[in-house]
Amino acid sequence: MSHGKFATAINCMDGRAQLPVIEYLKKKLGVDYVDMITEPGPVKALAENADKGFLDSVKKRIFVSVDKHHSRHIAVVGHHDCAGNPAGEAEQRRQIGESLAVLRSWDLGAELQGLWLDENWRVEPVAKPPR
Secondary structure (H helix, E strand, O other), X not given: OOOOOXXXXXXXXXXXXXXXXXXXXXXXXXXXXXXXXXXXXXXXXXXXOOOHHHHHHHHHHHHHHHHHHOOOEEEEEEEOOOXXXXXXXXXXXXXXXXXXXXXXHOOOOOEEEEEEEOOOOOEEEOOOOOO
């Protein structure tokens, strides 16, 4: 019995950031569902790669999505006007790239991508890590 195809998004908890990312990933990847792992400004903490409790929590949730829902796509998202990470766009785009490098080191068995949500809540691809 098929339960549909899943992708995973590590996104800000900001409610404005949820639907645009879900709609983008469903359309772009042809998935039915998007598992959301939300934190305030997660790209900052991922990029810093220092808070073991945070990293373990995110990793555990990613593996639920990958192992139980067979997600093969993971997006890391930063956005304009982020209360949890008030850094500007250029800094957040850099953090997204560093976040992808951290995730790549976890050997998740999934394709990784970075996304940026602009001031109009439009999704823009940021970067994919080198393979």
